[in-house]
Amino acid sequence: MSYPTSRLFYKLLLGVSLLIPFSTQASIADITRIYKQTPKLEAFEICTGGGCAEIKQVAVTGDEWKVIADIFEDASPTKDAVLERKHIAEAIGALEKIVGAKTGTSTDRAGTFDNSRYPGQLDCNDEAINSTTYMRLMYQHGLIKLHVIEDMRTRSYFLFGWPHSTAVIHELTTGERYAVDSWFYDNGYPATIVPFATWKSGYFPADSPILKSRSDVK
Incomplete structure (x- = not known):
């Protein structure tokens, strides 16, 4: 399965280099290739390093994928889209x-700013691309049915311009459109899924570690 890349996505790519708070520059060609990939459990690529500055190939075993499939095991026969988003x-x-x-991205911390000195850090572009890849895997394996x-x-x-x-x-x-945002919390926490209009208006989870770190700054 191939995925079309919209004009909107290309507009987003034009600004990627401006969004990277790290020293390495991303390749738009590489970002486009990864974004359009048809991921397979045996081999897919993820972005890290800020704006996909670093690219790593990953494989997921059958036992590891069973952990993901088991999450959907209680899927409602009545087609509960709220449950599927959960x-x-x-x-x-x-x-x-x-x-x-x-x-090496298990140490990824919530947010981006002030985190570039930590290993394994992802920015919001890395998170958005990787989350899209993960959902494509779920869709291919019949786990996402209602979205x-x-x-x-x-x-x-x-934030900070x-x-x-x-x-x-x-x-x-x-x-109805929903934002699927995995940037607000540390690695391994469930993604934040809220109506896109809410997210677009500047939504920020009240318990995000990002807000706590900002409140600690004197």
Whole structure:
């Protein structure tokens, strides 16, 4: 399965180099290739280092994938989209743990700013691309049934003058769009899934470690 890359995504890529608080520059060609990849459990690529400055190939074993599939085991026969979003959020966190142990990104901390000195750090672009890849794997294996995976999106100037990116899905029956944002918490926590309009308006979870670190700054 191939994935179309929209004009909106290319507009987002144009700003990627401006979003990277690290010293390494990302290749737009590499980002596009990874974003358009057809991931397989046997081999897929993830982004790290800020704006996909570092690319790592990963494989997930059958036993590891069973952990993900088991999250969806109680899927409602009545087609409960709310429950499916909960499963998606938990599965992204679980995949972050699995992938983090293989790629050195298990130490990824919530947010980006002031974290560049820590190893294994991801920025919001890395998170958005990786979450999209993880959801594509779920979709291919029949775990996501009630949602469509969209292009990642960005909102402008929410914090310290920097834009912020997220993965996006929409519900099949209602068409309502949701942000799937794994940037607000440390590696391995469930992704935050909220209506896209709420996220776009500047949503920030009240218990995010990012807000705590900011409040500690005197």
